[in-house]
Amino acid sequence: MSELCPRFEKAMQIISKRWVGLILFEMLTGAKRFSEMESNLPISGRLLSDRLKMLEKEGIVERKIYSEFPVRIEYSLSKKGQSLRPVIEDIQKWADDWINPEEVNEHITNSQ
Structure with a gap:
C-alpha cells in the first residue's frame, strides 16, 4: 500500500489539474489540431498550450x-x-x- 499512495496522488494531480479532464475528453475522439481544440474548449490558447505541454511531458x-x-x-x-x-x-x-445540472450552473456562475 505504501507504493500505491504516492502513485495515486501523482495520478490525481495530473488528471485533476484545471481543464485537463476536458482536454482528455475532447481527445478521446481522435487526433486534433490545436485550433480545433481551442475552438471546442472554453479556455485560452495559452492555457491550452500549457496543458498540452504538460500532458506531452507526462x-x-x-x-x-x-x-x-x-x-x-x-x-x-x-x-x-x-x-x-x-x-x-x-x-x-x-x-x-449524480451531478445535478442546477449545481453545475450555480458553480459556473459563482466561479466567474
Whole structure:
C-alpha cells in the first residue's frame, strides 16, 4: 500500500489539474489540431498550450508534426493516454448519474 499512495496522488494531480479532464475528453475522439481544440474548449490558447505541454511531458499526449505547407501539427492520446479512456468514461457516467445540472450552473456562475 505504501507504493500505491504516492502513485495515486501523482495520478490525481495530473488528471485533476484545471481543464485537463476536458482536454482528455475532447481527445478521446481522435487526433486534433490545436485550433480545433481551442475552438471546442472554453479556455485560452495559452492555457491550452500549457496543458498540452504538460500532458506531452507526462507521456499522455503525443504531438505529431507533418511537413506540409503550412506545417500541420496534431495532438493525440498516446497509449498511456488511451488507457485513461475507461476512467474518463466512468467519470462521465458518474457525473450523468449524480451531478445535478442546477449545481453545475450555480458553480459556473459563482466561479466567474
